[in-house]
Every structure is written in structure tokens, then in C-alpha cells.
Amino acid sequence: MEFQGIKNWEGLLNPLDDDLRHEILRYGEFVEAAYRCFDFDTSSPGYATCRYPRSSMLDQCGLGNAGYKVTKSLHATCGVQLPSWTDQRVPEWASTRSSWIGYVAVCNDKNEIARLGRRDVVIAYRGTATCMEWLENLRVTLTNLPSDDVASDDYESMVQSGFLSMYTSSTGTRNSLQDTIRDEIEKILQKYADEPLSITVTGHSLGAALATLTAHDIATTFKHAPLVTVVSFGGPRVGNKNFRSQLEKSGTKVLRIVNSDDPITKVPGFVLNEEANGDQKAAAGLLNWVQKRVEDTQWVYAEVGEELRLSSRDGKGSVATCHDLKTYLHLVDNLVSSKCPLKRVLERAHQEEKQQVLFG
Secondary structure, eight states, X not given: OGGGTTTTTTTTBTTBXXXXXXXXXXXXXXXXXXXXXXXXXXXXXXXXXXXXXXXXXHHHTTOTTSSEEEEEEEXXXXXXXOXXXXXXXXXXXXXXXXXXXXXXXXXXXXXXXXXXXXXEEEEEEOOOOSHHHHHHHTOOSEEEOOOSOOSOSSSOOEEEHHHHHHHHOOOSSSOOHHHHHHHHHHHHHHHTXXXXXXXXXXXXXXXXXXXXHHHHHHHHHOTTOOEEEEEEESOOOOBOHHHHHHHHHHTOEEEEEEETTOXXXXXXXXEOOTTOOHHHHHHTTOOHHHHHHHHTTTOEEBOOSEEXXXXXXXXXXXXXXXXXXXXXXXXXXHOOOSSSOOHHHHHHHHHHHHHHHHHO
């Protein structure tokens, strides 16, 4: 359970532990599978659906030997509705509100269960793909998170409006992502009640934000939920500091994998420097009464969990390249430590050192 963050990955991130690296890459492959399954072709009758049947989904995506079985396909619905005058001006695919966004898979391989020491449940989400999802991304003000468990008397727990909308919205024919998750997790917990379980929620970009909301929802909905862990890639900020407090109180563990060159990880809103001393805050004009008013603007977010920071270090990649999931997995695969972000940098240093020894 150490790699699931039970000790907050203490001593495993810098330098990056090789076994943890393997687990991060393994969960990244589940997210890649969610992208491969999605039908991106706007001219296709199956646009925004899953291209493969549930029974062969992982096989089709190259994960047939992963030791997991998909038990549920997941759909998210955008709460945004376009005005009626757009009906004749916007193509049907551009106004698609509900779309396939990921899946739930349960480990069913005895060897993998033995290796992990538990039966693992994976919930994997893709990133933004449809026009309506982009509109939800732009709804960046904070909104109240419905909950009876408020961690602070000063400020309510709040999350980004668009992400919450996608997690809780439904249509007449499609349940909300939240209801689908709750129903499926309840079935899984009942079926494997006598076994040690873990739930790992993973996603990229928008999927990373939904993964955080999903983990919080599971941990606070089910009183006897197993350890719930988030492994997120290139995720935007999700909520305020009171939301972070709720996550911590629920025991949810979050590992955020962040590329320093990826601007998506620096939005929405802004983060106050909570570790600054009094002189620094005064110098920046952030006196207590100012800070209170800034927080009331619904733009102040808080980072959650533990961070594994990556860096391309060449500065040549475009925004899309720096944010791409493949870039993230490549950087994780080659990461040594914060001081040496790429293995090839370390190898080059070793070669130069050898040359100095050989040639004086």
C-alpha cells in the first residue's frame, strides 16, 4: 500500500523510486486506453462513444495482459445548454452533451492480486474531447460543493463550476457520472466485502480533475471505503483550501504528476502562498483582511495532495506537446530527481565525467 500513498509517498518521489515509477506508468496506460477507446471522428455515427465493446476494450487497447476486467463504461454530461438559436447554426456533433469518458476495471488476475497484496479497482478518465466539455472547462469560478461535512467554519468547500457540473449533470436518458460511480462502487464493495481492496482513480487533464472529485465522492459517501488514491497527470486545479481539507480528512491520497512547462497545471484561478512569513505577506500586500477579501472572490484555489514535478527542460515543446499524456509518461519514465529531471542528462554527465578521467 506504500505505492498507493498510505505514507504520502514519503521518500519515494525525490529521487523517484523505480517501483513507484512502474506503478505510475501502469496507471498512465489505463488512461491512454481511455483515449484509444474514444471515437474522435465527428463524421462517425458513433462520435463521442466508446469504439469497442466492454468485454474486449482492454484487449483492443493493448492491455489484455494487465489482469483487469472492465465492469462499467462511464459517461459524463455537460450541464451547459446552448441557446435555441444555435440549433440551425451549430452541427449536431458540436452540441453533444453526453459522451463516453472512461471506465471502471477490477483486477481479476491471481498473480497481480498477489503482487499488489490486494484486489485493485481502477477508474480511468480521458481528457477534454468535445466542444461542450471545452465550454465546461471555461466555467472557472468556484461553486459550493454539496456536502454535510464542512472542514472549516470560515470558508465553505468549493470546487470549479464546470468540473462539478460534468460530474453531477444528467439527462432524461443518461444518469450522472456521480450516480453511475456510486452504483458501481457499491456493487464492487459488496461483491468483494471479504477481500482487501484499493480504489485508484486516474486521469489526464479534465480527467485528472474528475478523478479528484470522484475520489472525494467515494471516500465521503461510503463509510467503510478502502484506501482511495488519485494518480493524476497534467491536471488543472480543482477546488479551494477547504476542499483540500475535506480530501485530507477523508483519507484520500492524491499524487499529482505535473510538468513545469504545462500551463494547464497552473489554472484556473490562482494560489496564495500559504507558507510565506508575515514580512513576505506584508510585502506582497496580503494582509489578513486583504486575504479574506481575495478568497471571497471565488478565484482562489489550493493545490491538493503530493506533487511529482517533471520538466522538459528544453523549452522547445508547444503547449499541446507539454500537456500531452505521452509527454508525461515519457518524462516519468526518464525522471531521476528534481535536480536531474531526465535520465539522459545524468547519462551525459557520467559520460563527460568518464572522458575527464580518461583524458585528464
